[in-house]
Amino acid sequence: MLASQRRSRILEEVRRTGAVRVSALVERLGVSDMTIRRDLEVLAQEGQLRKVHGGAVLPGGRSTEEPGxxxxxxxxxxxxxxxxxxxxxxxxxxxxxxxxxxxxxxxxxxxxxxxxxxxxxxxxxxxxxxxxxxxxxxxxxxxxxxxxxxxxxxxxxxxxxxxxxxxxxxxxxxxxxxxxxxxxxxxxxxxxxxxxxxxxxxxxxxxxxxxxxxxxxxxxxxxxxxxxxxxxxxxxxxxxxxxxxxxxxxxxxxxxxxxxxxxxxxxxxxx
CATH class of the missing domain: 3.40.50.1360 (Rossmann fold)
Known part of the structure; x- marks a missing residue:
């Protein structure tokens, strides 16, 4: 799987569930922990998601942001x-x-x-x-x-x-x-x-x-x-x-x- 395809899969998952864990992505995509962390870093730099300890969440998530x-x-x-x-x-x-x-x-x-x-x-x-x-x-x-x-x-x-x-x-x-x-x-x-x-x-x-x-x-x-x-x-x-x-x-x-x-x-x- 190309890096672009893998990152698209990651985005689909985080948009579907609101949050993803590195360990779950490693198992689902069949790549290393380090590869997933690099993907998350790239997507975070693009503003597509926000990294948190052990995974990532939807962008935003500021301490006063209140979803309806x-x-x-x-x-x-x-x-x-x-x-x-x-x-x-x-x-x-x-x-x-x-x-x-x-x-x-x-x-x-x-x-x-x-x-x-x-x-x-x-x-x-x-x-x-x-x-x-x-x-x-x-x-x-x-x-x-x-x-x-x-x-x-x-x-x-x-x-x-x-x-x-x-x-x-x-x-x-x-x-x-x-x-x-x-x-x-x-x-x-x-x-x-x-x-x-x-x-x-x-x-x-x-x-x-x-x-x-x-x-x-x-x-x-x-x-x-x-x-x-x-x-x-x-x-x-x-x-x-x-x-x-x-x-x-x-x-x-x-x-x-x-x-x-x-x-x-x-x-x-x-x-």
């Missing part, structure tokens, strides 16, 4: 579905459940509609709309007020005030990015404050984040990694990153996108 809901809704769908199926195992009838904004929590909400006798508190316009289309008398949905973000989340002082008035059994949160130093982050300063209120209001904090979120940095930190009781991600996450995460989060759960099977990896943080 529609732009994110077609990325990593298989991974999101597997993560959502695992999260559903943590919900029982009678619970008060919090859901933040985002496409991963929206995917989870589609499954959550089948759980009877729950109260859902959310700042996601899309999640609330989903429940309103098939209303059930045994479910209560509370939509916070606030200012709408590009990701269709309601944030700001009205949202924070509403969230602080409730007590949640479990909070399920999607995040923009996560890394060892900065924890779970968002590109929206006001949304970070709203999400922190959700964390404080919950007895159990569960983060739903596919593998492409690792190494992505938003301008504001929502919570440190050790604040998460559970982090559910997918098997696309490199083993070295899993090892680092399991040392920090309370429990790391890794799901297989194709089969939605999972492996629990207890952490050491005691969260």
């Amino acid at each position: 809901f529609a732009a994110k809704s077609n990325r990593q769908n298989a991974e999101k579905q597997a993560i959502a199926a695992e999260a559903l195992r943590m919900v029982e009838p009678g619970m008060a459940v919090g859901l933040s904004g985002g496409t991963t929590t929206w995917t989870f909400a589609r499954l959550l509609r089948d759980v009877p006798d729950i109260t859902v508190v959310t700042n996601s316009v899309q999640v609330a709309d989903l429940f309103s289309r098939e209303p059930r008398s045994d479910q209560t949905v509370v939509l916070t007020g606030g200012i709408r973000t590009p990701s269709e989340a309601l944030v700001g002082p009205f949202a924070v005030s509403a969230i602080r008035s409730v007590n949640l059994d479990v909070m399920f949160m999607g995040v923009h990015g996560m890394d060892l130093r900065n924890g779970f982050t968002t590109p929206n300063l006001v949304e970070a404050e709203t999400d922190r209120a959700f964390v404080e209001a919950s007895r159990r904090f569960v983060v739903l984040a596919d593998h492409t979120k690792y190494g992505v940095l938003g301008i504001s930190t929502i919570a440190s990694l050790d604040a998460a009781d559970v982090l559910i991600t997918d098997s696309g996450l490199a083993e070295e990153y899993r090892a680092a995460l399991r040392e920090r989060v309370g429990e790391l759960v890794v799901v297989e996108a194709a089969t939605t099977t999972s492996r629990s990896e207890p952490g050491t943080s005691g969260a």
Whole structure:
């Protein structure tokens, strides 16, 4: 395969999934690690992608850049579905459940509609709309007020005030990015404050984040990694990153996108 053909394949993959790993490209394209890294360097210089530790992501990705809901809704769908199926195992009838904004929590909400006798508190316009289309008398949905973000989340002082008035059994949160130093982050300063209120209001904090979120940095930190009781991600996450995460989060759960099977990896943080 010519270098130009190989780089076209790399671009197709990063545009399809939003992020690629060097190790996955080596296996898929049958070339050396060094060759892939040179290809990524050339493509980065051309502005076609942005290099990150262990791979590359779509260009841009600045710490205040916030993609809209529609732009994110077609990325990593298989991974999101597997993560959502695992999260559903943590919900029982009678619970008060919090859901933040985002496409991963929206995917989870589609499954959550089948759980009877729950109260859902959310700042996601899309999640609330989903429940309103098939209303059930045994479910209560509370939509916070606030200012709408590009990701269709309601944030700001009205949202924070509403969230602080409730007590949640479990909070399920999607995040923009996560890394060892900065924890779970968002590109929206006001949304970070709203999400922190959700964390404080919950007895159990569960983060739903596919593998492409690792190494992505938003301008504001929502919570440190050790604040998460559970982090559910997918098997696309490199083993070295899993090892680092399991040392920090309370429990790391890794799901297989194709089969939605999972492996629990207890952490050491005691969260």
